Amino acid sequence: MPILPLIKGTFKALTRSDELEREMDEELESYLSMVVDEKVQGGMSADDARREALMELGGTEQVKTEVRQSRHGATMDSFVWDLRHALRLMLKTPGFTAVVVLTLALGIGANTALFSTVNAALIRDIPFDEPHRLVAGEKTTDGVPNGSVSRLDYFDLRDAATSFEGLAAYVPHRVTVTGEAAPEVVGLMFATWNLFSVLRVDPVAGRGFLPEDELEGGSSVLISHALWQRRFGGAPGAIGRTVFVDGEPRTVIGVVPAGFRFMNDTDLWVPVERGDFFIDRQRDSHSLRLVGRLAPGATLAQARSEADAISQRLELQYPDSNSGKGFFLDDLQRQMVGDARSSLMLLMATTAMVLLIACGNVAGLLLARSQGRLPEMAMRTALGAPRKRLIRQLMTESILMTLVAGIAGVGLAVLFQRLLLQLLPLGKPGLPEPTLDSTVLIFTVVVSVLAGLAVGVVPAFRATLRQPWEQLKTTSRVSGGRRSTRMRSLLVVTQVAVSVVLLIGSGLLIRTMSQLTAVDLGFDPERLLAGTVGIRGSVYPTPDERSAFFAALMERIEALPGVERASGISKLPIASPSMDWLVWPEGQPKPGYGEGLYALTRFAMPGYFETMGIPILEGRGIEDIDTPDAGRVVVISEAVAEGLFPGRDPIGRHLNLDWHDPYEVVGVVANAQLDGVRADFPEAVYMSSAQAGATSMWLTVRTESDPLLVADPIRDILREMDADVVFSRPRSMTTIVENDLSGLHTVTTALGLLAGIALLLTAIGLYGVLAYHVNQRIGEFGIRIAIGASAGKLLTLVVDRGLRMVGAGLVLGVTLSLFGTRLVQDLLFETDPLDPLTYAAAVAFLGAVGLAACVLPAWRAMHVNPVEVLRKE
């Protein structure tokens, strides 16, 4: 069959259907006149001839229909016709269209935005070559994954395991960069030389790490593309230049590609040195995270069992440090997404439910409208339109509307993404950024079409259900309406049910939030400014010089107006967690692995406890007298005192801290939440930062009013004292505490917002059904009033109907919630997923909203004017 004419014909049928129609008319007309000619020649009168010819033809319309259907593209043709009709209808009822499109656009937009996030985190691959062969590794204690791996264990795993093509280790850090441009604090990553070869990332300029870069005394550094631009203007000559990292000169050997992100926001990569530091001789000093690439053909399961075998061997070999210790290996992407998965799934489910409710409302609107179009449908059926054809036309109408809503939704999705989703916890840096890519757009189209089917199918079938004669002979209003009202009531019941589920879900999260804000932090986060300051060890070589610098800094800060107290600590509560050491009383043998007491280890400046508002229970805090020359002192938390010296006075006793010489206990302070708001780790020991010779500190500044006001004055002071020292990321403590909860905060806000939208839509749906119901029974109400029914009686009639729908929805929704709240369980904190208060509050709230939605229709019913109504009848 010749393809070209076929395509041309089909194309013509689609694009030039008007012309074809005209031609067909002409052709039939000429046929007719020729038949008439024949008959007239045969002796018939012109009129008779024409009549007979028409009868022979059997109806021009039928012939034309037959011809149309015989053409290629006939289906498409009628589809185009349906589309035009649907468009005309949409434009003819702009109000209706706007409501439907807006409602659905909100729902589709929210789903698109969220799906783009889900797509980035859970569906798309991380941007590395063959990402499924990448594996993340950490340490386990008694089978539970709990953080970094010790360096010696890493060497053993790397050298013994055959499942890996390469196994790299890294640890993030923050440093001050100086030299050639203004000093700045940036992220740095200590990495084994093979990190980039494991990830298969090549530098865009210069070279990558080589094994010899790890040798002691090496000073190579790889810089990020951004830092290259920022500090060197992207000049190729940057290779070989020197940057000062915390004062240490390092030579730039290469530039990492733009946009490269892995686990942390990092500007500098420095090889982990194979130096012989004491810390590296300790098998129980854990600092490294692992990332490996599986050997070709090796599976994660193989790598896991191999790592298990190796760790068992290490346990036997080094029982002191390795008992109960193992490796945990997992898919890198899964590790990067981490806890964000449950939040994302929860939000996705919630957003889908909101769309469902929106669809419910639109379906209700379409049902009401289809009621009004019954006569049109009946007429067309009577004229011979097959039911299938009418349904197809109605479906085209609803799908067109949802597609338009989908397009609007994509616009809204961009907005949602900018406003809210940026705040969502998205796992570690390095995951793909959420974008509206083709997968997302396909998702949107599919959702739109599905929504169109969902909202259109019931009204379409209902509108075409009845036999035309039945429809044409009744006045339609009352009897036809009842069935559609029942359908709409069912929709409202479902909406109420879904809303209850959402309300209960967000209620539980709100309870969790309030539980978390009620957590006693053990310090006062109000009016407290915190930020880091780091000085160069080479400029301030002795502990005395370092403590002198910080002491002078504190003195000047405390002299600032509005500052009550200033101090410093090596690791700020909440913001910088972990680092725990084994502690035991002097004179006792060192406890075995996993047996002794571990305490968070912190180095504090004088006045720290007073500044933070951590009560000193016994003895004293760290003070000015704790100089490098004085005896080593330690302040312990209540939990350590109870753990090590139960029933005895700890003051004056001595403590062993891992490999350090004993410290004298000089004070006991109250427990505080150091490791995070949700953490349960009250054991802490505080040593003197002056005695430790610390170069990097978190400043803590208690102010009289807004703490951020003193950030700039502190910067000025630092600039005067040492131009290379940066006051990095000053934030208020309340912000830091909030950030610790930020994922949850955003999820709760988003969920609350979605529940609010759901509630609003449900209320509108309920109102719509009741208003329609009252409208239909207006005649009946008029008669009732005329024969003496009280206004109260009518009120009861309407409200009763509304509340019955709400009631049914509530029962259904609460039942669903009993199972559905398992979804949020992971996110809850000291909140029972079946918390009766939350359930009761959600039910009461929805009940009240439902009642409110009944009020206006009920008021209308009560104020029906019987005279007017009866006159109309």
Next chain:
Amino acid sequence: MVESRQNILKGTLDMLILKTLSLAPMHGLGISRRIEQITDGVFQVKPGSLFPALHRMEQEGWIEGSWGESENNRRAKFYRLTPAGAARLGEEREGWTHLVSTIGLVLEAS
């Protein structure tokens, strides 16, 4: 087996039209009358099946329509056979002969 009978009839109509047009270009009524005449009125081609067939075949590229003057000076659409149509007629004819001889075999079997 209603369907297959319709198919045969439809195919037959195409073949008859193509055959008719292979003799001379003709307009719709002309084709209809010609078939009636040749078959002694056994086949009467109604416009309801003639025009759909003509339009379909035109779309397939077997025939080609153009406007001209009829013998009575009426404007009419004349159809002519295209080379593709001629080839098609050959195929149809072959198929038909095959069908007839096959059915013949069945009927003559004892």
